[in-house]
Amino acid sequence: MSAAAVLVWLGMVIAISFIEAPLKFRAPGVTLPIGLGIGRLVFRALNIAEGLLAALALAGTLLAGIGGAALSALGLAVIVLVVQVAAVRPALSRRSDRVLAGETGPRSHAHLIYVALEVLKVAALATAGVLLLKP
Template sequence: MGNTLRSSFADAVTAFVSLFWAGALAGVSFLATPVKFQATSLDLPVALEVGKVTFAAFTRCELGLAALLAISVLLSQAPKPVKACAVVAVGLVAMQALWLLPVLDGRIDALIAGRPLAPSPHHMLYAIAEGVKLLLLCAVALVSLARLGLRSRAAAVSA
């Protein structure tokens, strides 16, 4: 596979993975999760347990998507800002999986057990990380799609 073809394929994969991940993230974190708490027949302990299970499963998916994104960005010979955005997005997933989710899971377990808890910044940090990750993934996708378009236009002009 020629260098241009390989870079085009890697950019296409990068754009696809970024957009797929961004869509899943928006659906889980910014749509399904808040809506769940508006269901009046769903008690808080059940909603929290559903959220805990949902985010555990979604984090596993995100780790897989993070690996795919890292590989495709490296193979695409993306510009340094794109690589930086991808690295930060991957780092945020790792931080969430290794630190924030375990802390939040412990708080959920305590709430379900009926133990009162003092307010903490962890939930807000998680939400901020989700928002930043969404913006980073959109930026990576847009640049990757632009690179594909420029390469396609250059190929059409030279043909």
């Protein structure tokens, strides 16, 4: 159960963060405000799903008595998710609010931080998934 939850979580992050998010701005007719609006909805839903999958994976891992590197990698992924949701997403939301209100200005460093955290989360999830699949 834990491995399945981790691998579904990993697939969702890769599909949305590294495929859907960058491509939506290249679609014909998608303006920056439309893309930001879609992104807010998609990432809110992703983060909710991630929270549920994280809880399922942690519960399954702990109930199975799995510790060590698998639990550490899963724990890192959960910590990254909490940092993203609690610290980085609010900054991104404030920035997108300003852009949607018509403000222009320099790009937000919060976006780069979010992407770096996504890369770290993918590595942690891949590691946890592989370790949880081992007998």
